[in-house]
Amino acid sequence: MNKITVVLVDDHAILTEGTASILKEYDFIDLVGAVNDGQQAFKLVVEHKPDVLVADISMPGISIFDIIQEIEKKQLPTKVLILSMHDSPNYVFKALNNGVNGYITKYADREEMVKAIQTVAQGDEYYSQTITQVIVKGFKEKKSQESNDQNPINVLSKREKEVLTLLVEGLNSKQIAERLFLSERTVSNHRANMLQKCQVNNTVELVRLYLDNVNKW
Template identity: 35%
Template sequence: MSEQKIRIVLADDHVLVRDGIRALLEDQEDLEVIDEASDGREALRILENKTPDLLIVDIRMPELNGIEVVKIIKKQGHPVKTLVLSMHDSEEYVLQSVEAGADGYLLKGSSKEEFLKALHTVHSGGKYFSGDVSSILIQNFVSKPKSPAVAAEDKFSLTKRERQILSHVLEGKSNKQIAEELDISKRTAEVHRFNLMKKLKVKNLIELANKAKEHGLSQ
């Protein structure tokens, strides 16, 4: 039985670029391009109807740029992995992509070998940032100390959704109210609350509030 292929959607406003990437990818036995988009909104429409493993998105596109597309995808909780393609290795673009939640940032001048390595790294759950981009990230995050809240989130391994749940819980909202506000099921809200309290090692709301305040999570 053959291995399941990595399903990919390409988003770039230049047809020639898409054609070139498609040709490169489809030359690989384990990769399959299932759709293409010429702008950010089209990419989001495709993701409403299809479930690719990976979205390769150009940073500069009409309608919505690549960073905006990644930000929306992550906010919606879509499971697709995202690799941003760019001609620019400027610190601003790199950091904006990372903050939006991109799983990788690759320069368009990268070699075929590096491109394929980036795809497989991101697909397998890793992060990939090419050459000069990596040094920008290291310099930025080493030189800037994390805020107490961010450090606490890392310490307790809180997900973005758990951070959202925590915020609502600390406002005194019920599971039903949280579910309605975040457009999730009541059961999902209950599970997130349970995981949250387990990670912070607390037994009740009072302990949760005190611990959140102690570690700067209630700000």
């Protein structure tokens, strides 16, 4: 069984030493270097062409994203596994968009860390449960936003939607004004604004637009 060559980089020396000592306990892992900044890490990657670079997402010197670009430019075989305390969507999606092969948090136990290294070394991707939840939530929010953006009714304000809903129920402007404690003139202004925003010619078209899109609210 070929050993998995690994370079480790983290700007916290104590964490680097602790992680390095764990990796050295596994016979199938060959830790060829453990450093504390991006510049040193990049030199080791170019020199040893390791199977996996385990790196924090934020560190001094060359950023991990610059290193990934150089890895791709030089066509090196090295896969990149992020090991970070950061699990916010901003960090996670920035990493995904920049071509990392895996992402786990520093709360992961040693078994998961080693499993992640093995997985990305084999050419697959690995994300810890916490990171997977962030990814899934992010995609759901994006899909929901896209759905809202495509719904013409969502150009209306909350009050305009209330007026429109009552129009659909068959109420006239006077009845809507009484129901919402507004003046008839205000209701008429809302109706005119809705026609303009939704780019329709009359109330019938506005109601039809509502009925076609109400389930997307």
